[in-house]
Amino acid sequence: MKTAITELFGIQHPIIQGGMHYVGFAELAAAVSNAGGLGIITGLTQKTPELLAKEIARCREMTDKPFGVNLTFLPSFTAPPYPEYIAAIREGSLKVVETAGRSPEQYMPALKAAGIKVIHKCTSVRHSLKAEKIGCDAVSVDGFECGGHPGEDDIPNMILLPRAADELKVPFVASGGMADARSLVAALAMGAAGMNMGTRFIATKEAPVHPNVKKALIEATELDTRFVMRALRNTERVLKNKGVDELLEIEREKGKALKIEDIHDQVAGVYPRVMVDGEMDAGAWSCGMVVGLINDIPTVKELIDRIMAEAEAIIRQRLTGFLDGAIEKTWARAVA
Ligand SMILES: Cc1cc2nc3c(=O)[nH]c(=O)nc-3n(C[C@H](O)[C@H](O)[C@H](O)COP(=O)(O)O)c2cc1C
Secondary structure (H helix, E strand, O other), X not given: OOOHHHHHHOOOOOEEEOOOOOOOOHHHHHHHHHOOOEEEEEHHHOOOHHHXXXXXXXXXXXXXXXXXXXXXXXXXXXOOOHHHHHHHHHHOOOOEEEEEEOOOHHHHHHHHHOOOEEEEEEOOHHHHHHHHHOOOOEEEEEOOOOOEOOOOOOOOHHHHHHHHHHHOOOOEEEXXXXXOHHHHHHHHXXXXXXXXXXXXXHOOXXXXXXXXXXXXXXXXXXXXXEEEOHHHOOOEEEEOOHHHHHHHHHHHHHHHHOOHHHHHHHHOOHHHHHHHOOOOOOOOOEOOHHXXXXXXXXXXXXXXXXXXXXXXXXXXXXXXXXXXXXXOOOOOOOOO
């Protein structure tokens, strides 16, 4: 399948693995790229630019296909040394950066000077248009369903994607709630040129996280995510657990007066405890509603091959079948 996204990034399939804190290490990024998608190393999980340079080098040893780095610009007391992270990306000869959080405007000259293609993650049409205006090559449109930070507008992808298609000139991928071939074909139908997956990629053999995390994803349903930090206008969709229940109780007590310090124990330092130590009740960690569609732990290649084979079957058989007048009684998934 060829789309504007496969051509832009020089990849075989229009599938991107979004940056994920404490998940997006070289092992996962290389597995996704080797399977024909675009793997992304999460820049800030590497505590220093030097460590990021090493992680890029490690990934290079595992794949000769294109891969990228995620740079997340979030409000923080002491800003990470972004120019040095960008230098590490440039020196690693990478050609793709996924930016997220605040606008990457101030870093665009440095990224563009290095010949890097920028895909910015946006949760609204207005931010997508801004990304296009400042020279981003593509946008990752993250709907209400997504794991992580869906913004404050609460617009699901069924609306957000066609709205983005109506307004954007640069290509975009659908992100949030994407799990399988049905997601990909629907995203393409709504104007996207591919899809970005986060949560689904955690439940793969290569994802370098504790087995408890994968087990939790298999067991959870679409009813098991919660929003936290809404009062701080830093909403995050997370998987419900004991730590999150405590956090929500504090949020209920404090109401609009909530401060980040009030929930420090339930948000700070949670990722290594969950992803490395498998402490599933530690607190808030991102997880999408798509968890309700995750029932197995395939290899990344099995997952991507299955998505592409089923997508072809849906398009060639099911959809053209409707045009040809075939009326189906039930729809069996084309590929088991
Ligand atoms: C565990 C986890 C950690 C994430 N960490 C980041 C991050 O550090 N930076 C970022 O831009 N997005 C992050 N995301 C968001 C993903 O890149 C992606 O946009 C999102 O997961 C898409 O929604 P989905 O989970 O429904 O596929 C994270 C998502 C998850 C599930």
